[in-house]
Amino acid sequence: MTPSPAIDKRQHVVETAYSLFKRAGFHATGIDRIIAEADVAKMTMYRHFPSKDELIVEVLDYRARRFERQLDQLAQEVATPERKIGKIFDWHERWFGSPDFHGCLFAHALAEFGDPTHPVFQAVIRQKNGLKRRMQAILEAVMPPKQAEGAAAALLMLIEGATLMAQMGEADAAIDSARKAADAVIASARIAQ
Amino acid sequence: MTPSPAIDKRQHVVETAYSLFKRAGFHATGIDRIIAEADVAKMTMYRHFPSKDELIVEVLDYRARRFERQLDQLAQEVATPERKIGKIFDWHERWFGSPDFHGCLFAHALAEFGDPTHPVFQAVIRQKNGLKRRMQAILEAVMPPKQAEGAAAALLMLIEGATLMAQMGEADAAIDSARKAADAVIASARIAQ
DNA sequence: TGAATATGAGACAGACCTGTCTCATCACTG
DNA sequence: CAGTGATGAGACAGGTCTGTCTCATATTCA
Numbered sequence: 001m002t003p004s005p006a007i008d009k010r011q012h013v014v015e016t017a018y019s020l021f022k023r024a025g026f027h028a029t030g031i032d033r034i035i036a037e038a039d040v041a042k043m044t045m046y047r048h049f050p051s052k053d054e055l056i057v058e059v060l061d062y063r064a065r066r067f068e069r070q071l072d073q074l075a076q077e078v079a080t081p082e083r084k085i086g087k088i089f090d091w092h093e094r095w096f097g098s099p100d101f102h103g104c105l106f107a108h109a110l111a112e113f114g115d116p117t118h119p120v121f122q123a124v125i126r127q128k129n130g131l132k133r134r135m136q137a138i139l140e141a142v143m144p145p146k147q148a149e150g151a152a153a154a155l156l157m158l159i160e161g162a163t164l165m166a167q168m169g170e171a172d173a174a175i176d177s178a179r180k181a182a183d184a185v186i187a188s189a190r191i192a193q
Numbered sequence: 194m195t196p197s198p199a200i201d202k203r204q205h206v207v208e209t210a211y212s213l214f215k216r217a218g219f220h221a222t223g224i225d226r227i228i229a230e231a232d233v234a235k236m237t238m239y240r241h242f243p244s245k246d247e248l249i250v251e252v253l254d255y256r257a258r259r260f261e262r263q264l265d266q267l268a269q270e271v272a273t274p275e276r277k278i279g280k281i282f283d284w285h286e287r288w289f290g291s292p293d294f295h296g297c298l299f300a301h302a303l304a305e306f307g308d309p310t311h312p313v314f315q316a317v318i319r320q321k322n323g324l325k326r327r328m329q330a331i332l333e334a335v336m337p338p339k340q341a342e343g344a345a346a347a348l349l350m351l352i353e354g355a356t357l358m359a360q361m362g363e364a365d366a367a368i369d370s371a372r373k374a375a376d377a378v379i380a381s382a383r384i385a386q
Numbered sequence: 387t388g389a390a391t392a393t394g395a396g397a398c399a400g401a402c403c404t405g406t407c408t409c410a411t412c413a414c415t416g
Numbered sequence: 417c418a419g420t421g422a423t424g425a426g427a428c429a430g431g432t433c434t435g436t437c438t439c440a441t442a443t444t445c446a
Contacts, residue, residue: 009393025305027220030433041394046435102307110360111304112218114295125361153366154374157354164353165346167303168318173346181347184381185374202423223403234424239405 010048013038018059022102026056026112026120057123060109064127071134082186084138085155089179092159096171103167107160132156143189151189155182203241206231211252215295219249219305219313250316253302257320264327275379277331278348282372285352289364296360300353325349336382344382348375 016038020029031052035042049055074087095101106124113120136145136152143151158178165174209231213222224245228235242248267280288294299317306313329338329345336344351371358367 023307025220025307027218027433028305031435032433042396042435043437044393047392052434103303107300107357108304110296110357111301112221114216114218114360116362128358128361150366150370150373153358153363153370154351157358157367157371157374158347158350159354160357161350161353164300164303165321165350167307168321169309170346173343174350177343177346178350180343180381181350181374181378184377187381188373188377224405225403235405235426236407237423240422245404 009040009044013040013045013048013055014059014062016040017055018063018105019100021056021059021108022100022105025108053118053120056109057119060106060120060123060127063105064123064130067127068130068134071131075134075138081138081142082183085135085182085186086179088135088155088159089175089182092162092178093171093175096163096166096175101166101171104160104163107163128156128160131159139186139189143192147189147192151185154185158182158185202233202237206233206238206241206248207252207255210248211256211298212293214249214252214301215298216293218301246311246313249302250312253299253313253316253320256298257316257323260320261323261327264324268327268331274331274335275376278328278375278379279372281328281348281352282368282375285355285371286364286368289356289359289368294359294364297353297356300356321349321353324352332379332382336385340382340385344378347378351375351378 013034017029017034020034020037031042031045034055035045038045045055049058070091071088074091075084078084078087106127109120110124113124115121132152135155136148139148139151158181162174162178165171206227210222210227213227213230224235224238227248228238231238238248242251263284264281267284268277271277271280299320302313303317306317308314325345328348329341332341332344351374355367355371358364
């Protein structure tokens with residue numbers, strides 16, 4: 001039915017848009033720039049995505065799927081909840097140190113699309129909930145659901161805050177303090193049951 | 194020398210721009226929109242601010258000064274470090290619950306101006322450093338500087354993360370978990386000395 | 387070969403953007 | 417009153433934005 005080149009072009013547009021959105025933001029990145037960088041005709045893009053907003057949602061969902069796949073992979077590699085959470089922090093530490101780290105694309109999307117009813121806003125909610133839910137599931141192995149939920153929320157906040165600090169040029173101090181704080185939070189939640 | 198009406202107009206533009214930037218973002222808010230809302234001529238604005246970017250910096254610095262004034266006020270009202278930090282969380286709890294809460298303007302600015310050499314980026318750095326420095330100074334009353342710095346970084350991350358969660362509609366859970374995590378972090382840093 | 391589909395290239399519309407310029411008007415001060 | 421500086425109103429330039437449209441050109445499959 002659908003020829004394979006179509007899928008390739010579509011994905012290529014998504015990935016090109018991702019790297020541009022990441023560097024320059026959403027509003028500041030024009031369609032013309034995206035199609036020029038992707039070396040694709042404007043109509044090719046608009047045939048795959050009805051509007052720029054829907055392209056943005058697709059980019060976010062694509063990155064969220066990729067992130068969750070990596071997260072689930074990491075969780076399988078070690079046994080204890082502490083080490084599973086540690087793996088998540090390891091992942092962020094590598095991310096912060098990568099050459100083209102520009103902060104969290106989802107947080108940036110939230111900054112530019114503040115309307116809660118906007119599809120982009122909701123795509124961000126999905127991603128953050130996905131991360132929180134995964135951490136909560138990990139923690140429920142060693143604490144009651146209520147404590148696990150609170151602790152997962154705290155870990156999520158630490159991660160988001162660390163990502164912000166990392167973007168401000170304090171990557172090393174951020175991940176270090178976040179790790180220590182995460183240990184304290186988990187230990188505290190374990191005792192509180 | 195300088196007639197008083199000039200200062201009033203200027204400040205009025207800053208405050209109008211603030212409320213628009215907060216709701217719609219920086220790139221999405223045009224000059225025409227700002228001057229229409231402020232009921233001011235375009236030249237009046239451009240006589241006070243050479244460019245939109247400099248207006249943005251002025252808005253951020255204005256809000257940062259206001260925030261730090263409130264912070265210093267709160268710190269004087271109670272005695273112990275724990276209660277001073279608690280006051281900061283109280284402040285954020287009220288903020289999250291205010292009718293036109295739209296997340297952190299500084300974090301949003303970082304999302305839209307990702308270039309570290311950009312004046313807007315640097316204005317954000319100033320504000321976040323100001324908050325962190327204040328919390329660090331508070332904590333140094335009960336722990337060594339090294340521990341205080343790490344704990345202040347963790348508290349800053351919790352606050353930034355909580356602000357993000359609050360914008361996603363989880364204000365109550367966010368402030369609650371952040372408070373518990375902050376207690377755990379401070380207690381842990383106190384023991385570690 | 388023929389037909390269907392995907393793509394390329396670019397003109398085009400209509401709106402919006404930042405920033406400049408001119409000229410009239412207002413308010414205050416000496 | 418005369419003069420000075422701040423402001424209002426809006427035209428204007430030059431650029432960019434999203435999204436639509438047309439027509440020519442592959443590519444693929446029957």
